[in-house]
Amino acid sequence: MELSVGQVAKRAEVAVSALHFYEQKGMITSWRNQGNQRRYDSSVLRRIAVIKTGQQLGLSLEEIKQALSSLPLNRAPSQEEWQQMGQVWRSILDEKIWLMTKLRDELGECIGCGCLSLSKCRLRNPQDALADTLGNGATLWKQQK
Ligand code: FES
CATH class of the missing domain: 1.10.1660.10 (Multidrug-efflux Transporter Regulator; Chain: A; Domain 2)
Structure with a gap:
């Protein structure tokens, strides 16, 4: 139909x-x-x-x-x-x-924190797959510098 x-x-x-x-x-x-x-x-x-x-x-x-x-x-x-x-x-x-x-x-x-920091907040940056092995934030970028 x-x-x-x-x-x-x-x-x-x-x-x-x-x-x-x-x-x-x-x-x-x-x-x-x-x-x-x-x-x-x-x-x-x-x-x-x-x-x-x-x-x-x-x-x-x-x-x-x-x-x-x-x-x-x-x-x-x-x-x-x-x-x-x-x-x-x-x-x-x-x-x-x-x-x-x-x-x-x-x-x-x-x-009680409220920082919503890209480098340390898991709520703000939940997809940070490397956080457990390399640390939070733009770790690879920091290593390249
Ligand atoms: S709000 Fe500060 S660590 Fe998440």
Whole structure:
């Protein structure tokens, strides 16, 4: 079943501009009918539901796009395809939970500090992968000088 842009916007409860944005990002697709009007396969409603759910979970558009890449563009996904997408989301969410737990546990060191220093604060610079082996901050840059 094919839907117009207005029908998709109404049924998915999103703005038409959001549909154009998702399409521009390659998250959904449409085609033009003989009257040059956009048409969507009804399976687009599930893809939009995935996008909205991912946004509610705090995933970035790139992470949502990555998960959507395992789903077919113009037909309903099979059970196996849903499971594959679920695995992608699970690993993304596991990583976010790990990072948030780590940040929460390290928050205690910052209470009363407030420096938010790039060189020593784990909250400000949580991705400092070399901190455990080389020390905090721009260690490699300091070594090169
Ligand atoms: S705010 Fe100072 S170490 Fe985090």
